[in-house]
Amino acid sequence: MSFLEILAQPSTWQLVSILCLGIFVQAAAGFAGGLVIVPLLLWAGYSIPEAQTSLLVATIPQNLWGVISFRDSLDKKRLVGPGAARLLFLPAGVLTLQWMESFSMVTLRQVVGAAVLMATLTTMLFRPRPRDQVDPIWGFLVFPLSGFLQGLVGMGGPPMVLWVQAHDWDTRRMRGFLFSMYLISLAPGIAVLIWFFGARVIPPALIAAAAIPVLLLVTWVGLQVGTALGAQRLRRVTMALLLLMGVAGLAAPWLSPA
Template identity: 30%
Template sequence: MPTPGFVVIAFAAAVAGGFVRGASGFGGSLVMMPLLSLMTSPKFIVAPVLLLEAFAVLPVLRHFIGRAQWRVVMPICIAAFVALPFGAWALVNADQSLIRRAIGVLVLVFSLALLAGVRHKAQPRVPTSIALGLLSGALLGGTGIGGPPVILYLLSSSAPSVDTRANLMVTVMAMSVAALIVLWMRGAFMIDGPMPLWILAPGYLFGILAGMRLFGLIDERRFRRATLGFLVVVSVVTLAV
């Protein structure tokens, strides 16, 4: 049975992840994975976090499916599906301290890249999309964080912002569901382990609702920079511990 302190810290991490997710539309796993990996092995965290991310997208998915650019989304998703089992194998078999540090490095690099305004300048092409999907799938299966490469790639598109958001939503949802299936097949679908959903789900839902409510009241640019600064600090702590 988790201790009261464990429950409070895990709940707070879920609230923080949900708040960022509700206010920005993405980033829940970026916040939760490094924080929660400080409390227990990453292999116990990936499935619960992916479930929360999938359920966060599900209610609005029907609004985005029709807007998604499938010629952009499909190569990424198919390549990610191919690479997911390799990442899941690493999650189950690799030293968990190495996985935790990989999470820290991934979050740190992505946060610094966004703070620096790094973008992929070229338009999406199939070979690039396939390479990106392979990378994202391996990262998602191994660390629970596969979105950063996709986000950087798709945000650079000249497509309307609504279409770009639809591409992101559909891609993340498809990859998350596929990752959950692969983790289940690998015996790593641990939603009742040391990091149970009954702790995370209420906090994540509360955070999402709070983030959505405050979205129109906060300066988006300042909020994003503050969030990225927070992620830099968290990832550095993850690497230092």
Template identity: 25%
Template sequence: MDIVLFVFIILFASILQTSTGFGFSIMATPFLLLLFNPIEAIRINLILSIVISLAMIRAVHRDIDHNLLKRFSLGSIAGLPIGILVLLFIDMDSLKIGIGLLVLSLTFMLVIRLRITRTAKRDITAGGMSGALTSSIGMPGPPLLLYLSGTDTDKAKLRSTTLAFYLLIYSISLAVQIATVGTTTETWILSLYGLPLVFAGLWAGQKLYHIINQQQFRFVTYIILVFTGLYLLFGNI
């Protein structure tokens, strides 16, 4: 049963990540935590997310908003150490509940068509929040998804820019984890088992990406955010 669940988690999350630019860590991490210890689950997520980003970056690099990517990256530099401090000094369950409430509240604002005007400072802030969530709970996606959806960013630009950003932030996070916590052979073996599923998801997700329009794309992002918020909230109450 665990094997079937592992296959479903990795395959579905890969399809979602490839078709929307979001979703792998948001969908995979909560369910991987049901199968593995937290460090192992987050490490598998990091490794496979890097593989997805590397596999896709060449195909989507023309759509990257380089100025936005630079601002996200700049913000993440400040956000990563903040997330580590939060992880050290704040109870993890309380942190997840707070983030769940925030995600659900902001998603409601997006559903009622609240719009955000993009500025350089807000770009950097979104990157900082994403960096903090990466180093604290391994989920960089929600802040970027909320921000870019609220600014009506084109789906091609959204997907490509976030993929490039994830490649950077996941690589840094993985390197820091290995340097400070170490690694295990089992983690790499499990990640290796996940590779065929990731590549199958890449193929299916790419097909889906060309089928869904901007309105459907926005609907999928709302579903992802609601699921994430509910999981973080009720999974810890």
């Protein structure tokens, strides 16, 4: 099947629509792009590796823009250890995902639903007090966990967000650090997924790449909506959506067609 024939399929436009929704949420609320995209793509019939690869490609422009925009707030030496820890544990997550592919789609939806629910509840309930220094032990836990979760279900952001919020950094430094962590792992993440899962992850990646102009427009719209509605209101709506998706994933045996 040619790439043009792939673009003409309804499933392609379903993939692009889900990517647009996730990127919009990410731009408007400042988080949760992966938490939206991966479970919805599973419900649309895509595998976790396909969902992850399309997500990584779709977020390249946004993360690149973020690093460039906040480069004056970056402490490059502070990026080396966390970035290396994420990359080191990313293949372990992908290897575990390869083993999980023997599970049924219903079970995988439950696993992803549980991950979304846990990340959402942790984000809602755990509010660290910002401080000048955070015990180094948390870094040794957070970034390997983030890399592992990134490789496993494409959701490595929540542990890093909580770690960043525990610092008394300004918004520019926080966002610059997070954008840098995401950007560092994009190319290795895509390469590892292709290495483990082969050619089947390439079509979703190409579709995501072809949709980048649309995703850039969606990013701009999301930023405007986020500014207009305010962070707190968007946070409540986003959390409600994520809770619904997490519960739906856990209820997959009853919601999935027989």
